[in-house]
Each structure stands twice: as C-alpha cells, then as structure tokens.
Amino acid sequence: MARTKRKRKQTKKKFSWETLKKLPTVLVVILLAAVFVLGVLHEMGKIDLSKYFAGQVVSEKAQVPEGYENAETKVHFIDVGQGDSIFIETTGKTILIDAGEREYGEKVTDYISALGVKKIDIVIGTHPHSDHIGGLPQVLDSIEAGLIILPKIPDEMVPATKTYEQLLTVIANKQIRAVMASDTLRFDWSDSAGGQLSFEILGPLSDEYTDLNNFSVVSKLTYKDVSFLFTGDAEKAAEDDMLYYDKDVSATVLKMGHHGSSSSSSAAFLREVSPLAAVIQCGEGNSYGHPNEEALKRIGKYTERIYRTDLRGTVVVYTDGETAVAGFERAS
C-alpha cells in the first residue's frame, strides 16, 4: 500500500514530457487513435456519405439500388447525348433543368411521364444553346409547368435562333410564368418526414460576360446533408464570380460545367465545391473532345466517382438526405 502511495505521489510530482516519453508506446498509440476518431466524428456527415456513395449498375431505369427503395429524392441525369437534361424528383417538388437538343424532347418527355409525374414545378433553361433548351418546347407542350427560370441576357447577345424562338413561343402559348434568374431566388419545402429541402439560384452574377455559356443559370439542391450543384455550361469567369461573391458552392455531387470542358471546373472552383462525386453529361464520341483530360485530372483530385453519361447512359442519384448512391444504365 505504502509503496503504491509513494509511487503515485512521485509520478504526480515529477510529471514532465520526460515522463510522457516513458509511457508505454501502446498507450501513446491509443491516445493518438482517440484524437483521430474524435476528428473523424467531427466530420461524420462526410465520412458517412463517402462510405455509402457506391455506384451500382441497375439494368432498368425503374430498378432502384438495394437499400434505396424508399429514397424520396432522385436526381436523374438523363442521357441526351451531347447535351444536358436533369430531372429532380422529390416529395413535394419536381424540377427540370434543360432538355438536350430538339430531337431529345420526346425522350425527356417520355422519361418524366414514365415516372408518373404530371406537373413540373420549376423548369430551368440554363442558357439559350440548343443542346440545353432544344428539347424544352416539346416537354413544355406535353407536361404542365409551374414556372420557368431563364437567365437575363443583354439584348445584343440574345440569339436569333429558331430554337430560342420556339421556346419563347411555347412559354407564351401555355402562359407559363417566366422568372428571371436571380441569386435571391430560393425555394424551401420538406419531405414526408419533415426533412428540409431547398433549391436556390447561385448565378449568373454578372451581365457583362462575353460568352453565352457564362450566363448559365447555376442552381443548388440541398436535402439535409446531401447537396447537388448544377452549373449548366458556366465557365471560369462565372465560377470566379461565384467565388468572389462568396456563394456557397460546396456540394456532395457536382454536375461538371460545360460537359467537362477545359474552360470550366477551375482548380479554385473545385476546391470550394469539394465534391464526393461528379457527373459529366456528354455524348458518346462527341466531336468536342468532352470531357477534357485536364478537367478530368482536376476533378480526380477530389473524387474517383466520376459518372459520365457517354459511358454510363442515364445516371440516377438516389438519396435519403444522409447517404447517396448512383444507379447507372450501363456498367461503363
């Protein structure tokens, strides 16, 4: 007894870094491990997502990856060849961003109808290029739309194309409410269990761009811990403005800008987005060389989960707001 007491007293008195050095190595290892685990717990949301964000091949679009049968939010990156079309299916709201070239209007319409959707609450025409708005007139002609968000473009840059004219005509004929894109636009709603969802417009933030791509409407969907950033064809100038104006571009899933072109997805932008997965919408064997090798290298620093519609066909991301999984039409 007496010896133990004395020993304790001595330890207390003489505690120093020297004493710490004498601690058994195993104890030090345990201490370091504990510090590490605490750090991991702090980042729990991200770690969880990273663990569960596994790709699964689904043979049919209607087939849902295992464990996600009840996922209330699905983001469909519809394969429209060299173009963009994204359909967001949630409890309480549906959103369509672009509809590919004109010849894909029917495919997008059928795809959305097959999901049992009768009304699209929000439609976005990111910018007036045919690979984005070409298919929209047909979709809007066939399915009811709540409102359409379009970017404000300086008069001298408004394209005098038949495609754009057709879009404006259907908006007028169907008396669809047209809203000018603004970074003050935000929609909030909740899922069946009260989980919060939000959809906000982050760009464009300038009316002085020289390239139509930079006028792309940039939007972000947030469902609890999981978020998606949709960039249209926004290039570096638009990305820089979002960083300059301190927009929260961080996202779990990034739809890479301009079909994975070198002029988008700058290193500084990707650092802020810091995605766990990326989707590139581009056509098989497209003549533009999309996606660009350098852009792939840049995104590769953040994630290996790069889902390309030219290789995978339609990509669907299922999420319950805490974890997410991607389903593909083709293995690769």
Ligand SMILES: [Zn+2]
């Ligand atoms: Zn495009």
